[in-house]
Amino acid sequence: MPNEPVDLFFERLVEGEPISRRAALRRMAAAGLVVGSAGSLLAACGVEGTKNTDAPAGTAAVNHPKTAIGTVTFSNWPLYIDKETKPGWEKLTGGKLKYTEDYNDNEEFFAKVRQELEADRPIGRDLVAPTDWMAARWIDLGYAEPIDKKNVPNAANLQDSLKSPPYDKDRSYTLPWQSGITGIGYNPKKTGGKLSSVNDLFDPKFKGRVSMFSEWRDTAGLVLLGMGKNPTTASKQDYLDAISKIDEENRKGQIRRFTGNDYTKDLAAGNLWACVAWSGDLVQLKADNPDLEFLVPQEGGMSWSDNMLMPKNAKEYYGAETFMNYVYDPAVAAKIAAFVNYFCPVKGVKEILAASDPELADNVLIFPDAATLGNLNPYPSLGNAAEREITAEMQKVTGA
Secondary structure (H helix, E strand, C coil), X not given: CCCCCHHHHHHHHHCCCCCCHHHHHHHHHHCCCCCCCCCXXXXXXXXXXXXXXXCCCCCCCCCCCCCCCCEEEEECCCCCCCCCHHHHHHHHHCCEEEEECCCCCHHHHHHHHHHHHHCCCCCCCCEECCEHHHHHHHHHCCCEECCCHHHCHHHHHECHHHCCCCCCCCCCXXXXXEEEEEEEEECHHHHCCCCCCHHHHHCHHHCCXXXXXXXXXXXXXXXXXXXXXXXXXXXXXHHHHHHHHHHHHHHCCCEEEEECCCHHHHXXXXXXXXXXXXXXXXXXXXXXXXXXXXXXXXXXXXXXXXXXEEECCCCCHHHHHHHHHHHCCHHHHHHHHHXXXXXXXXXXXXXXXXXXXXXXXXXXXXXXXXXXHCCEEECCCCXXXXXXXXXXXXXXXXXX
């Protein structure tokens, strides 16, 4: 329906009509909308907030008793859930899920709820979906409620590689919703052959045909790998050096533009030949254009998760925990994975999909093998002051 108004399209999507994520991405791109996925998209300038000195010292005593479930409100990124999960959970529990796709950018969302969090007031959500580095901020500032693990036994199905992130080592506050890889998307027919390295993005032959994300954790992280440094343990100065290199290349005209998720349209159209990209997007784009490829560079790629997290003072802790438990049932997680095509955090899903969609089950971008996982690097944790400084330097380069 090329002339369908966008509001009617989203009404059909919310009502559960069988619309694929790929079709939705195309519809939104045609309307000029930016679809958020995992990393940040707008590089909006948020405010850090103030440390909450009443944050719990530990989580051992957390207890969320079983209660009748009312309405659980979950703020998530767009096009990040299949049409069966919401009604399935509602039927099982008798609760209601208010699922809102209002998470378009980590900083933007945090700025929207920061005043309520600082004032120790409810923000009107029971679950939010911050990316790793932003989840670390919520936890550090005391804005996250610990999980009562008695209510989430299916958390035992969490993939081993995701069990102990640096900001939440025993997953006291978070469970990954979906995970992904930041690497390079490209068209070998445009580049003249296969790429292998992060530094291929700086090949003068591709001048003006390269894009990078405006989010420094993705872009500067990859550039640091190309400089022979580990982005997870790199210093603030290392990141500033990487941003200087990006600035130098940008001034030469190598970089066409800095983007959020809107790079997908230009890559599919051939305006971009190579770009910093997210794995799930390339799974979808390649289905429509087999010429496109996704590369985890030989130096390595970045890995991330968007995480379910309960804000302090939420009304439905128990309901939120039952939802977390529900989506960690492998049968439910398999339906989500088949729709979103990102790295599924739940064990047992690959085996389920192998029976119904073997090609999907064999895709290492959805179910990474040991070699792929071993070549990925999580985001750094440099502290709020250092990260503010790095963000400001990156914004000077991107023009944000």
